[in-house]
Amino acid sequence: MPELPEVETIVRGLRRQVVGKTMAAVRLFWPRSIEGSAAEFHRQLKGMTVAGIFRRGKYIGVEGEDGTFFTIHLRMTGKLVRELAAPDRKHLRVQFMFSDGTALYFIDARKFGRLRLWPCRGLSCPGLGPEPLRASAVLAALRALRTMRPIKSVLLDQAVLAGIGNIYADEALFAAGIHPLRPLSSLSGKEILRVSRSAPRVLHEAIGRRGTTLRNYRSVDGRSGENQEHLNVYGRTGEPCCECGSPIERIRINSRSSHFCPGCQKKMSDAGR
DNA sequence: AACAGCACCTGTAGGC
DNA sequence: TGCCTACAGGTGCTGT
Numbered sequence: 001m002p003e004l005p006e007v008e009t010i011v012r013g014l015r016r017q018v019v020g021k022t023m024a025a026v027r028l029f030w031p032r033s034i035e036g037s038a039a040e041f042h043r044q045l046k047g048m049t050v051a052g053i054f055r056r057g058k059y060i061g062v063e064g065e066d067g068t069f070f071t072i073h074l075r076m077t078g079k080l081v082r083e084l085a086a087p088d089r090k091h092l093r094v095q096f097m098f099s100d101g102t103a104l105y106f107i108d109a110r111k112f113g114r115l116r117l118w119p120c121r122g123l124s125c126p127g128l129g130p131e132p133l134r135a136s137a138v139l140a141a142l143r144a145l146r147t148m149r150p151i152k153s154v155l156l157d158q159a160v161l162a163g164i165g166n167i168y169a170d171e172a173l174f175a176a177g178i179h180p181l182r183p184l185s186s187l188s189g190k191e192i193l194r195v196s197r198s199a200p201r202v203l204h205e206a207i208g209r210r211g212t213t214l215r216n217y218r219s220v221d222g223r224s225g226e227n228q229e230h231l232n233v234y235g236r237t238g239e240p241c242c243e244c245g246s247p248i249e250r251i252r253i254n255s256r257s258s259h260f261c262p263g264c265q266k267k268m269s270d271a272g273r
Numbered sequence: 274a275a276c277a278g279c280a281c282c283t284g285t286a287g288g289c
Numbered sequence: 290t291g292c293c294t295a296c297a298g299g300t301g302c303t304g305t
Contacts, residue, residue: 003298032281073299074298076282076283076298076299077283077297091283110284111281111283112281113299149275153276156299166299212298216284217298254276255277
């Protein structure tokens with residue numbers, strides 16, 4: 001479900017809601033949501049006072065005052081909410097009860113989301129690329145790679161850049177005017193520069209709109225995002241492109257949908273743009 | 274190296 | 290209504 005802008009929105013909400021609170025009780029309704037020992041997870045978290053909340057890529061990190069650190073990855077349908085709405089009840093996987101009487105619920109219809117104790121303090125992780133929020137970071141990451149893989153696959157690779165998912169990869173490529181199947185190594189310097197600028201831009205814009213709500217994403221206080229009103233290609237198969245009017249096409253890349261405008265995103269290099 | 278296929282799971286939408 | 294298929298914002302494994 002959530003990509004970087006949605007996770008960032010959730011993290012900002014969590015900071016306001018749970019920092020400083022103490023977990024009086026933790027209940028695991030679906031223990032497989034916990035990676036590693038569920039018993040150990042429960043033992044470590046009970047009584048923990050939350051000192052800080054962090055984001056790294058699509059991971060949420062929660063640090064306790066005693067240095068305990070755990071992560072939450074929401075995968076496709078994970079949600080963190082303060083209030084348990086009736087339809088969410090059957091998807092409740094983990095419940096955190098705080099000593100002030102408030103609660104935080106981990107809801108996850110498809111059960112893909114994972115919580116786990118993190119071995120070290122902080123969210124350093126050797127498998128994650130840099131944050132794609134600055135053009136210079138994206139540029140450096142793309143320039144360091146030489147591969148014939150499609151640019152879309154590269155953007156989705158969390159080891160290259162951490163946080164971009166299917167929506168924002170498609171939107172960033174549309175904004176840059178680059179076809180998703182173009183091999184990275186075929187991109188000109190100017191084209192690499194365009195992607196490096198468009199990816200942070202679409203992410204920052206989406207954060208400003210508190211993310212994209214297509215189905216079940218909600219911020220911690222239950223609000224929808226607004227970025228779905230501003231998508232140019234994702235989920236718009238057959239609709240006219242806002243720039244040139246061509247019908248948006250959908251193809252499969254690495255078994256995932258890719259949406260693009262055949263008029264604005266040519267398959268061949270377009271040095272003239 | 275990089276791909277497809279499948280696994281993990283459930284819900285929803287559309288065709289018949 | 291039911292049955293079927295396809296599809297979904299993610300990641301990780303296996304085989305080729």
